[in-house]
Amino acid sequence: MENADFQDINEVKANMDHIYNQPDPRAYFRELKKLNYSIPDTALPIFRKIIEQVRQDEDDTVHVLDLGCSYGVNAALLKHDLSMDELYTHWAHAELAGANAKEVAARDKEFFTNLENPDNIEVIGLDLAQNAISFGEDVGLLDEGLAVNLETGGLPVQAREMLSPIDLVTSTGCIGYVTEKTFDNILPAVMAGRSPWIANFVLRMFPFDAIEETLADRGYVTEKLEGQTFLQRRFESDDEQEQALDQLREQGFEPTNEEVDGNLVAEFFLSRPKRDAEEMSLESLLAA
Numbered sequence: 001m002e003n004a005d006f007q008d009i010n011e012v013k014a015n016m017d018h019i020y021n022q023p024d025p026r027a028y029f030r031e032l033k034k035l036n037y038s039i040p041d042t043a044l045p046i047f048r049k050i051i052e053q054v055r056q057d058e059d060d061t062v063h064v065l066d067l068g069c070s071y072g073v074n075a076a077l078l079k080h081d082l083s084m085d086e087l088y089t090h091w092a093h094a095e096l097a098g099a100n101a102k103e104v105a106a107r108d109k110e111f112f113t114n115l116e117n118p119d120n121i122e123v124i125g126l127d128l129a130q131n132a133i134s135f136g137e138d139v140g141l142l143d144e145g146l147a148v149n150l151e152t153g154g155l156p157v158q159a160r161e162m163l164s165p166i167d168l169v170t171s172t173g174c175i176g177y178v179t180e181k182t183f184d185n186i187l188p189a190v191m192a193g194r195s196p197w198i199a200n201f202v203l204r205m206f207p208f209d210a211i212e213e214t215l216a217d218r219g220y221v222t223e224k225l226e227g228q229t230f231l232q233r234r235f236e237s238d239d240e241q242e243q244a245l246d247q248l249r250e251q252g253f254e255p256t257n258e259e260v261d262g263n264l265v266a267e268f269f270l271s272r273p274k275r276d277a278e279e280m281s282l283e284s285l286l287a288a
């Protein structure tokens with residue numbers, strides 16, 4: 001599927017661009033709480049299982065590249081075992097009323113750098129939102145950040161080395177904004193190391209085919225987890241729901257009960273180098 005098609009599908013979704021690049025995360029969490037945005041939470045148990053599979057030795061640090069990382073949302077959950085509810089409460093704290101972004105960052109730096117990282121995970125975050133990346137780096141949620149748009153340009157040369165230790169690429173709420181172009185741009189850099197596994201949670205209305213083909217060209221095999229969907233968020237309006245359901249039907253999919261009841265749901269795709277995929281099926285590794 002071409003980029004333009006993803007752009008058309010994006011028209012169906014409520015536009016959230018105004019909250020993605022604020023100097024601190026308060027607006028992001030305030031607005032998404034209203035929609036019960038949950039995908040980082042519902043994805044977490046799967047990411048945890050996958051992380052334990054890619055970890056080669058017990059004491060190894062696992063290096064994650066999180067695409068469309070925003071302020072470091074998945075990083076907060078993965079590294080510090082926080083939940084979305086805890087983050088919603090954290091960034092709505094009464095103490096923050098009237099604080100400026102610098103004051104929020106100072107408070108958060110102290111908060112996050114004092115938290116444990118029991119599973120020894122490092123997260124490099126990639127997002128086009130420069131302010132979100134800077135915030136994530138400043139407060140220590142992101143070990144490193146890349147503020148780039150790989151839909152419109154290539155990977156900066158200096159970023160190649162940064163991406164070579166990556167063991168796992170993750171994304172939640174990001175496919176649709178990014179297409180096969182972003183993957184095409186990161187693959188040479190991340191594959192310079194050990195060819196990471198690639199774990200994407202994808203809204204049902206975004207076909208994964210073109211990304212799957214791009215990954216297959218580099219020797220990756222993609223499996224979709226069958227029979228399971230993951231709550232992303234409530235529809236923002238009846239109009240959004242109606243258009244999303246139409247979009248699904250146009251693609252030949254019958255809406256699920258969750259979608260009819262008012263929720264956007266995602267599916268899980270795991271892409272692995274052929275030899276890894278042949279060793280163990282996705283179902284078996286999640287059951288392990």
Ligand SMILES: C[S@@+](CC[C@H](N)C(=O)[O-])C[C@H]1O[C@@H](n2cnc3c(N)ncnc32)[C@H](O)[C@@H]1O
Pocket residue numbers: 020039040067068069070071073074126127128129132148149150151171172173174177178
């Ligand atoms: C719905 S948010 C998801 C954020 C985070 N992953 C989460 O689940 O909370 C989508 C993110 O994709 C980012 N994004 C949009 N276009 C992008 C692009 N071309 N490249 C990288 N990130 C992009 C936005 O800035 C935003 O942070």
